[in-house]
Amino acid sequence: MLFHLTIIIFLLITLPIAAFGDDAYTPRIPLGLDGSAFLANIPEDNPLTSARVSLGKLLFFDKRLSKDGTLACGTCHQPRYAFTDGQPLPTGIGGRQGRRNAPTILNRVYGNTHFYDGRVQTLEEQALQPIQNGLEMGNTLENLVATLSAVPGYRIRFKDAFGTETITSDRIAKAIAAFEWSLITGESPFDLFEYGGPDGSMSETAERGLRVFRSKKARCALCHTRFTYTDEDFHNIGVGWDKVDLSTYKKTQNPDDIRGVDPGRYAYTRKPEHFGAVKTPTLREVGRTSPYMHNGSIKTLEEIVEFYNKGGISNPFLDEKIKPLDLTEAEKQDLVAFLKALNGINWLQIEPPLRFPE
Numbered sequence: 001m002l003f004h005l006t007i008i009i010f011l012l013i014t015l016p017i018a019a020f021g022d023d024a025y026t027p028r029i030p031l032g033l034d035g036s037a038f039l040a041n042i043p044e045d046n047p048l049t050s051a052r053v054s055l056g057k058l059l060f061f062d063k064r065l066s067k068d069g070t071l072a073c074g075t076c077h078q079p080r081y082a083f084t085d086g087q088p089l090p091t092g093i094g095g096r097q098g099r100r101n102a103p104t105i106l107n108r109v110y111g112n113t114h115f116y117d118g119r120v121q122t123l124e125e126q127a128l129q130p131i132q133n134g135l136e137m138g139n140t141l142e143n144l145v146a147t148l149s150a151v152p153g154y155r156i157r158f159k160d161a162f163g164t165e166t167i168t169s170d171r172i173a174k175a176i177a178a179f180e181w182s183l184i185t186g187e188s189p190f191d192l193f194e195y196g197g198p199d200g201s202m203s204e205t206a207e208r209g210l211r212v213f214r215s216k217k218a219r220c221a222l223c224h225t226r227f228t229y230t231d232e233d234f235h236n237i238g239v240g241w242d243k244v245d246l247s248t249y250k251k252t253q254n255p256d257d258i259r260g261v262d263p264g265r266y267a268y269t270r271k272p273e274h275f276g277a278v279k280t281p282t283l284r285e286v287g288r289t290s291p292y293m294h295n296g297s298i299k300t301l302e303e304i305v306e307f308y309n310k311g312g313i314s315n316p317f318l319d320e321k322i323k324p325l326d327l328t329e330a331e332k333q334d335l336v337a338f339l340k341a342l343n344g345i346n347w348l349q350i351e352p353p354l355r356f357p358e
Contacts, residue, residue, distance in 0.1 A: 030186030056179025066137035088296025101296035123177035153357025188344035209338025229283035238313030
């Protein structure tokens with residue numbers, strides 16, 4: 001009886017949520033995600049519509065958004081890599097190397113801030129920054145608007161999405177954000193196990209790994225919380241601190257004198273306690289998004305677990321939650337199995353468009 005009730009609840013959760021407009025669009029909310037929170041996170045000034053999602057998808061994958069027409073948002077956020085690029089660091093315009101690993105954008109509709117340093121609070125703000133970044137797409141908003149405005153097919157698409165043919169950077173940002181909101185993932189083996197799915201939904205090894213994950217010994221759930229498996233907060237865990245020059249800092253105690261490491265959130269807030277702290281990544285799809293860490297320095301989940309098991313890398317700003325764990329080899333293997341069980345569905349059918357507006 002309990003199993004049948006769970007399946008009924010599952011079907012209610014995963015059916016499309018009621019529309020809030022003639023052209024309203026809400027993706028299928030997979031098991032494990034919060035449908036009410038999804039709707040609550042869509043801003044009133046950018047209602048989610050089919051036309052905006054469709055336009056945003058075209059813009060996201062269109063290389064004409066870059067200065068020289070060689071890169072798109074989708075170059076560094078590819079569906080086949082769970083919307084990452086499978087590289088330690090992304091390659092931008094003219095072969096320039098980015099500073100930070102390309103994170104997945106799946107489930108970002110649930111995010112409070114964006115980028116590793118959390119410097120923006122909305123996906124509309126986020127969408128325009130890589131376009132203008134000299135290490136990424138290297139364009140200007142003025143040139144972008146002019147380029148798209150010269151394409152009749154895009155003017156029609158913008159009219160469908162916004163009511164007039166006028167193309168602005170604000171409308172571009174809103175459309176891209178709409179597409180990114182539609183990219184959600186859940187209904188993983190873990191979700192099926194957690195919500196009463198069929199026996200064997202998750203392997204016994206992963207079940208043991210779940211117990212390790214939630215244990216006081218492993219401490220994973222201190223930061224990887226909620227159904228998104230991130231606290232949306234910022235922590236210094238020691239990544240990149242193995243070759244840092246602290247000689248001047250030891251004399252001045254000024255974080256600006258530290259050389260050889262990403263300052264993380266400090267560059268945005270200028271608070272010393274934020275030096276080297278970066279956003280906690282989601283663990284959903286973590287089995288598909290290697291390499292890991294904000295500098296792309298760790299290749300496998302096994303290495304990730306070992307990094308945490310050793311207590312990260314010591315530095316003056318190491319988060320107090322990071323401590324040696326003393327996990328056994330069996331516990332490490334079980335934990336990796338659980339992390340892989342967080343790979344879900346709902347986005348697997350997404351492919352780049354075959355054609356773009358002309």
